[in-house]
Amino acid sequence: MSLKEKVIKKTPMFVQSSAISLFNTYQYKVRHGGEYKKFREYYAKVEGFTASQLDKEVKKKQKSFFKYVKRKSAWYNKLNTRDLTKNVPLEKQDIINDFDRIKTIKEKNGIVSLTGGTTGASMKVVYTKKDMQERFAILDHFRAQHGYRLGKKTAWFSGKNLISENDIQNNICSHYDFINKIRFYSTFHINQDSFHVYWQSLVKFQPEFIVGFPSSVYELCEIADSLGLQLLTPVKVFFPTAETVLPKYREVIERVLGCQLVDQYASSEGAPFILECTHGRLHIHPLTGVFEVVDEHLQPAQSGELLVTSYTTHGTPLIRYRIGDRITLADTQDTCTCGSIFPLVKSIEGRTSDYILSPTHGKVNLGNISNSTKNIAGIIQFQVIQKELERVNVLVVAGPAFVAKEQSKFKKNLAERFGPQLEIHLQVVNEIPKEKSGKFRFVKNSLKI
Ligand SMILES: [Zn+2]
Known part of the structure; x- marks a missing residue:
C-alpha cells in the first residue's frame, strides 16, 4: 500500500x-x-x-x-x-x-x-x-x-x-x-x-x-x-x-x-494500441507504434510473442520491447466491415508466462485451461498453481452446485488438457487472494525453467 x-x-x-x-x-x-x-x-x-x-x-x-x-x-x-x-x-x-x-x-x-x-x-x-x-x-x-x-x-x-x-x-x-x-x-x-x-x-x-x-x-x-x-x-x-x-x-x-x-490492448509501460472497433473487430493502430509478432527464434510469425515499438514513449523509449504477451494476427487479406484500413488482429492471447507445463502435453495455455469449466455447475472462480513439474494445485471458489459429481467432471476436463502424468490436487476454498496489483491470475507458474 x-x-x-x-x-x-x-x-x-x-x-x-x-x-x-x-x-x-x-x-x-x-x-x-x-x-x-x-x-x-x-x-x-x-x-x-x-x-x-x-x-x-x-x-x-x-x-x-x-x-x-x-x-x-x-x-x-x-x-x-x-x-x-x-x-x-x-x-x-x-x-x-x-x-x-x-x-x-x-x-x-x-x-x-x-x-x-x-x-x-x-x-x-x-x-x-x-x-x-x-x-x-x-x-x-x-x-x-x-x-x-x-x-x-x-x-x-x-x-x-x-x-x-x-x-x-x-x-x-x-x-x-x-x-x-x-x-x-x-x-x-x-x-x-x-x-x-x-x-x-x-x-x-x-x-x-x-x-x-x-x-x-x-x-x-x-x-x-x-x-x-x-x-x-x-x-x-x-x-x-x-x-x-x-x-x-x-x-x-x-x-x-x-x-x-x-x-x-495497451499497457502501463506504454505499449502501442490495439482497439476494438464498433463492428467488434480488433485493429492495430499503426500510428501508435509497431507490433512485431515473432516465433521462438524471433522470426516473423502470424501467431506468437509480441515485440512492441511505441511512438508515445519519448520519456522511456520502447523499441522492440519484449512485453511478454502473445497475439494472433488476422490474415492479411481479411478486411473489416467498419471500413477501417488499420490492420486486424484475430485474438489477444495474453501473457506468455501464463501456462501450465505438462510432461506429456507441453505448454497448456490460459485459453485452453479456462475452457475446462465448460458445462461444470457451481464454479465461481478457479486458479491453477504449478510449483513442480509433476503436480498442480487447483483452487476453486464454488457455490452449492459444485457437488462431488461436478468436481470429478472438472478434474476430468483438466486431466484431458494436462495429460496423465500431471497430478491434479483440487481444493475448494472461500477466497483466492488477488495479486499485489489487485489483478487476478488464473494460472500461476513458478517452475524454474
Ligand atoms: Zn473494424
Missing part, C-alpha cells in the same frame, strides 16, 4: 471522497491539458486517411521518434533506424537495470508510472507530459466512438487499495469522485461474502459505463449469475483494462450487465 493509500484509509469517508475528486481533477488537467486537444483532432482525422496517406504518416512518425531517441537516449545511441529488425529486443530486465541510460528525461520533469512485473519485480517508466496527453487522446477518442465521455456515470474497477475490511462491514466498497461521476471500486475485496455490498452499490449507482479489470467484473457477474441476478438498468459498455479477456468473461459479463464488452 502506498503512503497516499494509507493516509486516505485513515480519514473520514467524505474527506476521502473529496480528496479523490480533487486528485482526479488534477490528474485530468495534466492528462487533458497541453496538446491533448490537438491530438484528439489528429486521431479523428487520421481515420479517414487513404492507404498511401497513412503509409506516409506512419513513416513520418517513426522517423521523428527514432531521431529523438537516438539523440536523447544513451541506451539507443547506436539504434539502427533504417532496419528496425536489426536492433536487439529490449527486455524487462533492461528497463529495471538500465533505466537511467534508457530514459531521456528526469523523473521530476515527467510522469512516473509503476508497473508490477510478472516475477514480482516492480518496474518504473517515466512519460513526457506530451506523450501522456497523446495516450489519453487516443483512449478518449476510442471510448468516445463507443459513446463514452467524462462526466457520464462510470464504475471503475482497478487496483486502488483504498477500502478496508471495516468499510466492507459497513457496506462500503467504493469511493465516489462526485466531480467526474466516477465510482472507484476496490478489486481486493470481491468475494462471496462481500458480493451483496458490491451488487447493491451497482444497482443503486446505475452506471452507464464500467472500466477496469475484467477478472473482477467477471467474478461479480459470475456470483450474480449463480444467484439468478441481472442488472435491471443495463450498462452500455464495459471497457476492460490491463488483463486478457477470456471468452467466458465476455459471455457472462455481457449477459449479466446487459452491456457490450469493448476490448483494447
Whole structure:
C-alpha cells in the first residue's frame, strides 16, 4: 500500500471522497491539458486517411521518434533506424537495470508510472507530459466512438487499495469522485461474502459505463449469475483494462450487465494500441507504434510473442520491447466491415508466462485451461498453481452446485488438457487472494525453467 493509500484509509469517508475528486481533477488537467486537444483532432482525422496517406504518416512518425531517441537516449545511441529488425529486443530486465541510460528525461520533469512485473519485480517508466496527453487522446477518442465521455456515470474497477475490511462491514466498497461521476471500486475485496455490498452499490449507482479489470467484473457477474441476478438498468459498455479477456468473461459479463464488452490492448509501460472497433473487430493502430509478432527464434510469425515499438514513449523509449504477451494476427487479406484500413488482429492471447507445463502435453495455455469449466455447475472462480513439474494445485471458489459429481467432471476436463502424468490436487476454498496489483491470475507458474 502506498503512503497516499494509507493516509486516505485513515480519514473520514467524505474527506476521502473529496480528496479523490480533487486528485482526479488534477490528474485530468495534466492528462487533458497541453496538446491533448490537438491530438484528439489528429486521431479523428487520421481515420479517414487513404492507404498511401497513412503509409506516409506512419513513416513520418517513426522517423521523428527514432531521431529523438537516438539523440536523447544513451541506451539507443547506436539504434539502427533504417532496419528496425536489426536492433536487439529490449527486455524487462533492461528497463529495471538500465533505466537511467534508457530514459531521456528526469523523473521530476515527467510522469512516473509503476508497473508490477510478472516475477514480482516492480518496474518504473517515466512519460513526457506530451506523450501522456497523446495516450489519453487516443483512449478518449476510442471510448468516445463507443459513446463514452467524462462526466457520464462510470464504475471503475482497478487496483486502488483504498477500502478496508471495516468499510466492507459497513457496506462500503467504493469511493465516489462526485466531480467526474466516477465510482472507484476496490478489486481486493470481491468475494462471496462481500458480493451483496458490491451488487447493491451497482444497482443503486446505475452506471452507464464500467472500466477496469475484467477478472473482477467477471467474478461479480459470475456470483450474480449463480444467484439468478441481472442488472435491471443495463450498462452500455464495459471497457476492460490491463488483463486478457477470456471468452467466458465476455459471455457472462455481457449477459449479466446487459452491456457490450469493448476490448483494447495497451499497457502501463506504454505499449502501442490495439482497439476494438464498433463492428467488434480488433485493429492495430499503426500510428501508435509497431507490433512485431515473432516465433521462438524471433522470426516473423502470424501467431506468437509480441515485440512492441511505441511512438508515445519519448520519456522511456520502447523499441522492440519484449512485453511478454502473445497475439494472433488476422490474415492479411481479411478486411473489416467498419471500413477501417488499420490492420486486424484475430485474438489477444495474453501473457506468455501464463501456462501450465505438462510432461506429456507441453505448454497448456490460459485459453485452453479456462475452457475446462465448460458445462461444470457451481464454479465461481478457479486458479491453477504449478510449483513442480509433476503436480498442480487447483483452487476453486464454488457455490452449492459444485457437488462431488461436478468436481470429478472438472478434474476430468483438466486431466484431458494436462495429460496423465500431471497430478491434479483440487481444493475448494472461500477466497483466492488477488495479486499485489489487485489483478487476478488464473494460472500461476513458478517452475524454474
Ligand atoms: Zn473494424
